[in-house]
Amino acid sequence: MTPETPPGGAGGAPRTAPLPHDDSANGQPLTGLDRAISQASKVVAWLVFISMVITVFEVVMRYAFNSPTSWVHETTVFLIAAIFLLGGPAALARDKHIRVRVLYDAVPPGARRWLDVLNGVLALLFTTGMTYAAWVMFYTASHNPLGEWQLERSGTSWNPAFPAYIKALILFALALMTVQVVLHLIHAIRNRPAEPAKSGGR
Amino acid sequence: PEARAQAKYNWTFQTSETAGEPQYKIKQDWAKNVEAMSGGRIKIEILPTGAVVPHNQTLDAVGSGILQGHLTDPSYFSGKNPAFGMMGNLVGAWGDPMEFLEYMKFGGGEAIYNKLVEPYGLHLIGAMATGLESFPSKKPIRSVADMKGLKVRAPEGMVYDIFAKAGAAPVNLPGSEVYTALEKGVIDAADYTVFATNHTMGLHKFAPYPSYPGFHSLPMVDVSINKQIWDGLPADLKAILKTSVDALAYQAISRLKALDLQAANEARKDPNIHIIDLPAEERAKFRNIARQEWEKWAEKNAITKEFYGSVTDFLKGRGLM
Amino acid sequence: MGGLGLSAIGIEGGTWLLIGGIFLLLVTGLPLAFVTGLVALALTFGWFGPNALPLVISRVYGFITEYSLVAVPMFVFMASLLDRSGIARDLFNAMRIFAGRLPGGVAVQTLVVAFLMATMSGIIGGEIVLLGLLALPQMLRLGYDRDISIGVVCAGGSLGTMIPPSIVLIIYGLIASVSIADLFVAAFTPGAILMGAYVAYVLGRCLMNPELGPPLSKEEAGGFKEKVAALKGVVFPVLIAGLVLGSIYGGVASVTEAAAMGVFGVLLAIIVRGEFSFRLMQESVQQTLDTCGMIIWIGIGAAIIVGVYNLMGGNRFVSSTILGLDASPTVIILVMMAIFLVLGCILDWIGIAMLCLPIFVPIVKQLGYDPVWFGILFCVSMQVSYLSPPFGPAAFYLKGVAPPDITLRHIFMALLPFIAIQIAVLMLLLFVPEISLWPLR
Ligand code: NA
Ligand code: NA
Numbered sequence: 001m002t003p004e005t006p007p008g009g010a011g012g013a014p015r016t017a018p019l020p021h022d023d024s025a026n027g028q029p030l031t032g033l034d035r036a037i038s039q040a041s042k043v044v045a046w047l048v049f050i051s052m053v054i055t056v057f058e059v060v061m062r063y064a065f066n067s068p069t070s071w072v073h074e075t076t077v078f079l080i081a082a083i084f085l086l087g088g089p090a091a092l093a094r095d096k097h098i099r100v101r102v103l104y105d106a107v108p109p110g111a112r113r114w115l116d117v118l119n120g121v122l123a124l125l126f127t128t129g130m131t132y133a134a135w136v137m138f139y140t141a142s143h144n145p146l147g148e149w150q151l152e153r154s155g156t157s158w159n160p161a162f163p164a165y166i167k168a169l170i171l172f173a174l175a176l177m178t179v180q181v182v183l184h185l186i187h188a189i190r191n192r193p194a195e196p197a198k199s200g201g202r
Numbered sequence: 203p204e205a206r207a208q209a210k211y212n213w214t215f216q217t218s219e220t221a222g223e224p225q226y227k228i229k230q231d232w233a234k235n236v237e238a239m240s241g242g243r244i245k246i247e248i249l250p251t252g253a254v255v256p257h258n259q260t261l262d263a264v265g266s267g268i269l270q271g272h273l274t275d276p277s278y279f280s281g282k283n284p285a286f287g288m289m290g291n292l293v294g295a296w297g298d299p300m301e302f303l304e305y306m307k308f309g310g311g312e313a314i315y316n317k318l319v320e321p322y323g324l325h326l327i328g329a330m331a332t333g334l335e336s337f338p339s340k341k342p343i344r345s346v347a348d349m350k351g352l353k354v355r356a357p358e359g360m361v362y363d364i365f366a367k368a369g370a371a372p373v374n375l376p377g378s379e380v381y382t383a384l385e386k387g388v389i390d391a392a393d394y395t396v397f398a399t400n401h402t403m404g405l406h407k408f409a410p411y412p413s414y415p416g417f418h419s420l421p422m423v424d425v426s427i428n429k430q431i432w433d434g435l436p437a438d439l440k441a442i443l444k445t446s447v448d449a450l451a452y453q454a455i456s457r458l459k460a461l462d463l464q465a466a467n468e469a470r471k472d473p474n475i476h477i478i479d480l481p482a483e484e485r486a487k488f489r490n491i492a493r494q495e496w497e498k499w500a501e502k503n504a505i506t507k508e509f510y511g512s513v514t515d516f517l518k519g520r521g522l523m
Numbered sequence: 524m525g526g527l528g529l530s531a532i533g534i535e536g537g538t539w540l541l542i543g544g545i546f547l548l549l550v551t552g553l554p555l556a557f558v559t560g561l562v563a564l565a566l567t568f569g570w571f572g573p574n575a576l577p578l579v580i581s582r583v584y585g586f587i588t589e590y591s592l593v594a595v596p597m598f599v600f601m602a603s604l605l606d607r608s609g610i611a612r613d614l615f616n617a618m619r620i621f622a623g624r625l626p627g628g629v630a631v632q633t634l635v636v637a638f639l640m641a642t643m644s645g646i647i648g649g650e651i652v653l654l655g656l657l658a659l660p661q662m663l664r665l666g667y668d669r670d671i672s673i674g675v676v677c678a679g680g681s682l683g684t685m686i687p688p689s690i691v692l693i694i695y696g697l698i699a700s701v702s703i704a705d706l707f708v709a710a711f712t713p714g715a716i717l718m719g720a721y722v723a724y725v726l727g728r729c730l731m732n733p734e735l736g737p738p739l740s741k742e743e744a745g746g747f748k749e750k751v752a753a754l755k756g757v758v759f760p761v762l763i764a765g766l767v768l769g770s771i772y773g774g775v776a777s778v779t780e781a782a783a784m785g786v787f788g789v790l791l792a793i794i795v796r797g798e799f800s801f802r803l804m805q806e807s808v809q810q811t812l813d814t815c816g817m818i819i820w821i822g823i824g825a826a827i828i829v830g831v832y833n834l835m836g837g838n839r840f841v842s843s844t845i846l847g848l849d850a851s852p853t854v855i856i857l858v859m860m861a862i863f864l865v866l867g868c869i870l871d872w873i874g875i876a877m878l879c880l881p882i883f884v885p886i887v888k889q890l891g892y893d894p895v896w897f898g899i900l901f902c903v904s905m906q907v908s909y910l911s912p913p914f915g916p917a918a919f920y921l922k923g924v925a926p927p928d929i930t931l932r933h934i935f936m937a938l939l940p941f942i943a944i945q946i947a948v949l950m951l952l953l954f955v956p957e958i959s960l961w962p963l964r
Contacts, residue, residue, distance in 0.1 A: 041809070041812055041813075042805065042809055044812060045805075045808035045809045045811060045812035046808050048596050048597075048600050048808050048811045048812070049600075049804070049808055051593070051596070051597075051783070052597065052600065052783045052786045052787060055593075055780050055783035055784075056783055056784060056787045058780065059770070059775060059776045059780050059783075059784060063775045063776075073590065076590075076593055077588055077590055077593065080587075080592065080593045080596055081587040081588055083596055083811070083812055083815055083816075084587045084592075084596075084815055084816070084819040084820075085587060086812070086816070087812050087813065087814075087815045087816020087817070087819060087820070088556070088816050088819075088820045089816075090812055090813060090816050091813055091816035091817040091820070092554075092816075094813060096813055096816070096817050096923075097554035097555070097556050097557075097817055097820070098554065098555045098556075098817060098821065098919055098922050098923070098931065099552045099553065099554050099555060100549045100550065100552060100555070100913070100931060100932075101552060101930065101931075101932075102550065102932065103550050103551065103552060104552040115551060115552055118551055119551060119552055119553045119554075122548065122551065122553050122557065122561060123553060123554070123557050125561060125564075125565075126557045126560055126561040126564060127557075129561075129564045129568070129576065129579075130560070130564065130579065130580060130583075132576060133576040133577050133578075133579055133580035134580045134583075136576070136577045136580070137577050137580045137581060137584070140577075163584075166584065166587070166588060167584060170580065170583055170584065170587075
């Protein structure tokens with residue numbers, strides 16, 4: 001009703017609880033790497049805006065001018081895949097990944113530390129295994145059977161090397177998460193007291 | 203489970219169809235046939251598209267031994283080597299699937315395909331074909347001129363450029379979007395699949411001008427196995443597998459044709475559906491446009507060049523060019 | 524391929540290992556995104572050996588390059604923009620005025636909005652995020668009961684795949700080889716019944732106890748003048764909905780593209796309202812990235828596990844369970860529903876579809892049932908699977924955007940009555956096939 005809403009204000013209405021996009025309510029980045037990722041993700045996030053713009057462009061070109069583009073759908077898939085992949089490390093940096101806290105909340109702080117260490121080890125197993133597999137896939141996508149450098153392409157008329165780029169991004173995201181998880185594990189072993197406000201995605 | 207334990211070779215082959223499509227059933231019957239012919243020594247489990255790896259990743263999966271084989275459309279691998287797209291669907295070349303199979307088996311096609319695929323760790327047992335795909339359209343296409351401005355969905359491979367050359371406005375739309383896009387009129391026509399399947403899906407309710415028999419696309423089905431496994435097989439099992447794929451191709455052609463004819467008869471009874479048989483001279487026009495594109499693809503690399511030479515020799519020998 | 528000999532335990536043992544592993548890891552508090560993925564990774568390694576590991580990553584590739592998923596970030600982006608501008612708040616203020624003296628009125632309106640939005644989206648996720656960002660905080664602000672608000676958002680938001688267009692019905696049509704057109708027609712009544720049942724439940728609870736959905740007082744409700752003033756809050760949302768619906772049903776854009784058209788419309792509205800700023804854009808794209816990162820990585824884990832289970836022979840386990848039955852046709856259908864519901868607790872719908880439908884549908888046809896009817900039953904049981912713990916995608920989507928004091932446990936507890944409603948509707952549709960099939964007669 002009120003047009004005098006502060007521009008860019010977070011809704012203006014009184015809220016029963018802070019929303020997760022309010023930084024104050026989030027788990028602060030734990031390590032220097034997390035902070036760097038958190039910063040970098042502010043730029044990466046604009047890819048979703050670009051995908052929207054080019055999709056609208058495709059719709060207009062096709063419907064109004066009967067000349068569909070050859071590149072929008074593939075580019076959109078590529079940009080959105082990048083959003084999905086890089087969103088992994090970004091969410092990890094800001095501690096936004098969802099977990100089940102039933103046991104965690106029930107045990108005393110001392111046991112929580114051991115749960116943190118256990119989770120760190122399990123997460124490391126996952127990211128390490130995935131990074132290895134991603135490396136194998138990226139190698140296949142960037143080399144022909146003779147072992148020469150040759151990027152896998154999409155095989156369409158436009159034929160961009162997006163498959164190879166996406167596989168490179170998968171490798172990058174997983175390797176980054178592996179380093180993040182190692183740093184978190186070190187943090188948990190050193191047993192700094194956990195900040196009580198760490199509500200994040202939990 | 204017991205039968206599985208007794209077999210000497212237990213393999214998993216992924217196909218490019220969902221379990222409901224007729225080709226899937228035909229491929230399952232092939233696996234049963236192989237088991238019977240080999241006296242139970244080979245047992246092959248057929249899995250639908252995407253069951254283990256995505257449809258466009260089976261080349262890597264068979265090469266690395268995760269899957270032991272696949273029965274799929276090579277066009278999906280055009281991004282690895284354009285020869286996959288060119289050999290997998292040489293648009294406009296074939297009047298019927300038998301011509302294509304004769305070329306593959308006796309015109310040198312199999313040898314060239316194996317030259318292409320063996321470095322990836324696969325061996326082609328044999329080729330199969332689904333038959334000419336029909337062309338579901340919302341607008342009547344009675345000539346190449348009618349294709350002008352037609353918004354047609356075209357996937358990877360040669361189809362896109364050939365339709366563009368023919369004056370159409372190809373749309374690079376993913377397969378999962380085709381149904382609703384055609385229903386609502388986002389696109390006018392689609393490179394999709396065979397007549398019977400299109401009809402079962404209900405495509406002709408809103409795309410009532412299907413071109414049948416088709417004119418544009420006859421995809422190969424590559425029946426390949428991991429090369430290391432192939433090389434280690436005794437001669438009798440190799441012979442059994444090769445013969446079984448010939449039988450599969452024969453079965454597929456006749457059974458799919460029967461299904462298409464049956465569906466076409468059904469469609470003809472529906473006053474709202476108008477099946478269009480593109481006249482011979484228009485087909486020739488389209489084929490000539492396609493040929494210009496073949497020449498372009500021939501220049502892409504050594505294998506596309508070799509294939510182009512071999513296939514044009516074959517077609518000329520038959521008086522088809 | 525040599526694994527660590529884990530395959531010796533057989534597919535039945537493997538199935539229990541898989542389920543047990545997931546539950547065990549869930550309890551430790553490991554992020555959900557890693558739970559299913561780690562179990563899948565461990566099974567691949569143990570069953571097939573290290574050479575098979577590329578399998579898991581190839582499924583990641585397939586999942587993130589799925590075009591229809593493009594709609595998810597678009598919906599999140601749209602929701603984020605609506606939430607940060609005043610559009611959402613004005614809409615809900617207006618809805619409250621129109622709901623007037625009816626207890627639970629805004630919740631009922633939210634369900635109607637969800638139903639309308641279901642005609643614009645074909646996948647699960649985007650709608651829930653949108654309602655979770657817009658409707659949930661607003662209902663809480665208006666003093667609505669938390670559990671009812673959560674249930675309305677998750678159950679209502681799941682209708683996206685029940686009402687055409689629907690990816691679930693398209694995939695069912697492809698796997699079962701039945702007409703997608705017929706499925707779309709048949710799904711409409713059951714979808715409306717589901718929404719009606721949610722409305723009836725919410726109204727019933729709120730009429731019995733108006734505190735659960737506080738109506739306006741006589742003074743607040745105002746008269747005709749207030750209602751006309753409130754209309755202003757509805758203008759932009761109606762225009763945006765019109766743009767999206769018009770794009771889809773006018774053949775302008777595909778369902779996925781229409782989501783981007785929606786974002787475009789929202790941006791225009793924000794500019795017209797004079798609320799546009801760099802900060803608003805920056806915060807919105809940032810929230811989109813974070814939310815997608817969290818949601819999609821859970822999906823990645825689920826996508827991985829299906830591939831491994833299929834390669835292990837999971838389909839053989841499912842088929843031996845069904846084929847071993849010597850029971851009446853009705854019991855066989857009921858057992859199939861039970862399998863859908865149980866698998867729905869740990870797998871996502873596409874995994875269940877690939878695992879079960881190739882086996883179930885031929886049996887259903889052989890028993891003389893209509894596969895279109897069975898498709899509707901499948902679609903409704905997948906509605907349950909979105910909500911059922913521990914793997915409940917609807918709950919995860921909501922958790923991604925809900926106020927942080929709402930825990931996953933709160934959400935799942937709130938969803939129980941709605942799951943009960945869904946199962947009741949499922950039974951109704953099972954025993955009265957005509958409800959789905961009448962438009963096809
Ligand atoms: Na829908
Ligand atoms: Na579930």
